[in-house]
Amino acid sequence: MAIRKSLLGSAPGLALLALSSVVLAQTDPGVRPGAINGQSGATTTSPLPLASVTSNTPQGVSEFFQNGLGRFQEVESVSGGANNGLGPRFNFNSCSGCHAQPTIGGSGLPTNPQATILTSVGGNPPIASSSTNTVPSFITTNGPTREARFPFFFNANGTGVNTSAPNGGVEDLFTVSGRADAGSCSLTQPSFAFAQSVNDVIFRIPTPVFGAGLLENLDDSTLLANQAAQQNNGLGISGTFNHNGNDGTIARFGWKAQNKSLELFAGEAYNVEMGITNEIFQNERPLPGEDEPSPGNTPAGLPSNCLNLSGNGYPEDATNFAPSVANSDTFAQNAQIPSDVVQFALFMRLLAPPIPSTTVPGGAAAISTGKSLFSSIGCAVCHAPTLGTTQASNITSSLGSATVSPFSDLEIHQMGNGLADNVSQGGAGGGQFRTAPLWGLGQRVFFLHDGRTTNLLTAITDHASSGSEATEVIENFEDLSTSQQQDILDFLRSL
């Protein structure tokens, strides 16, 4: 790609570029049109659950799924609304606001709702108040929905970063200060502009959760068997697993596979991304470091006028001992009882994985060839087309004895200094990332952990850098012909 840039700077280069423009034709076909998630009947607000959930086996699972889907879309307020507890710090005010592409449960939309956080949208008051909030420069209308983290703490004397003090926790973008329902709570946003000036900010985009229940129901032994089969692959690849610290088993969710279960995933996101405490994370979350001592600073945590803003006490999301809305359908009535976090997890667990298209884009031959090439050049060593079979399920039959095709080994791999973000999570270091599942890739907009590109070709070539396990495979990709590379792009967009 560097060669193309230097060509443009010279007249003969431009002539050559014009001549060669016919040859340099491999292009990302873009977001695949057609059926949402490749599923007939899915809409942008109605993702499909697994088949046995649609057939309501066991009885009631369908009502619970619908309830979870509904809660996933709830708009949270600080107080006085239907769903309270937002803040005092947050990245957005609903799960589905960030997890929406191509449908609820997915990744970020092409138009970022965080960019209009200060304006009135659809007749609603602004989600954040412009009296105390500004939109950080890295949140743009057509850019990725994202959260931000500072890999390192700053020096207290304002001299920049302290690279001996790793941080890496989420720095929520906005505060509730100035909202009519937030009382007198007054907090300032993190110092995003300063962090950018000292190269101390990284981003993460939402991970899609389609098929997550299948990933959850793979036994560790299945993942280990797949890892064993990849030994001595001749491509320089040798990954490992992240483990959770509670029971030592393989963790598998999140960009660094740091989260063990969907329940944890939901609870953490509810508290960290929206500030809604729950039965897994019961305490309001200050910014990283705000509750730790530092020289000359006695930590005080959050000020008391920013606590219990909902007025309902803690945790803000809790089990409902009785359903609040009568419903003649007993199961729909029962589904109101679990807390939001339990229902979020169940919703994610019951989502059907995306169905690949066999013809779009590029046609059946291109997709089939692309799939073979994808495996042949070595992509499949990490992006495993089939990972294994799930165990029997105690929840619903579609989760049991199912072949899982996520295009991921769920291992963490060294991805080099080009992708490293200097954030360690569990056993994953700053340069390690979970192999991102590629199922559903075709209808995603932004790629890689920080959404740095919308161009699939760039996402592929960014896998190669100093220290990456993927370099040899990317070399193989770049040694393919243009039409072979196009077949791979077509195949990936068919997923």
Place this chain on the structure above:
Amino acid sequence: MRSARSRIYLLLVGFFVSSAAGAQGSVPQQGPVLQKVPENVILVKGAWSSASDNVTPLPEGGKVSTDSYNSPYFGLTLPLPAGWIQKYEGPPPSDSGYYVLAQLRPADPTPGQGGGRPRDHARGTLLIAAQDMFFTTTHATGPLELINYTRDHLQADYRIERPPSNITIAGRDFVRFGYVSPVAGLHWTFFATQIRCHVVEFIFTSADTQLLENLARNLGGLKSQPEIDASEPVCIKGYASAENILERVDPVFSERKYNQVPVRVIIDREGKVKHIHFLSAFPTQSQAISAALSQWRFKPYLRNGQPVEVETGMLFGHVPQGAL
């Protein structure tokens, strides 16, 4: 950081830094220089490799120069084909004992010679990798078994062109193995040889079979040490077993982590640990293990009645099935 005064100070500092941004080197900076996070550097490493000294050669310590790959640990020098470079270094050693020693490929064509990769430009890769046989989970004990493992686990996309067979190149015994992806038109050729408790693999990949033959011929220029070198420690798998350990202290870990920690040690003639190499360890783990190993005493290993140094491997931490 929270007070208005410090925010104004920071804004001013930020202004000075941004206005001085274009003036590095020859023009003095106008304001205080802020400490920034360096670009393209992994500082927060997680589990990584380290050693007790920086003198003893390490398996990953080889270097690529303009015309050769040279490894003091493996005692080998491979001349590179003309114009071949290492564009990117490989990853650190893995916790299953796998190394990427060098990733070599033809240099990109110089600008002006055509956009992208012209079809007549040489395309292919030369991967030099090594598997520490103390830590492989494949149950292989040498090059043929390791190559057979790869052959037995080949995906359906490949067709074997040359089954594993023995061949002598540059005075060394190699196992050669080749397969092709008919769809991609890419050929792989492995040349695997045993060097000091490792299987070292030279893996050539290309669509151009002539290039592959040239690379194989180039391998004939490999300079390596003979199988038994009196100056090197003797490699003994499993030396750290009960009958050889006279004194031991278990490491005290400050926290439970779940990674496996492969460790290479060199034991001196008196049975003390003289060199420790962590293939993959968190800093707290390498500190705890180093502190413990400094108190171990082994039975010295005798060869022809004389005590000699021993190189062996030990696995700490989470141990999956199939490992040592």
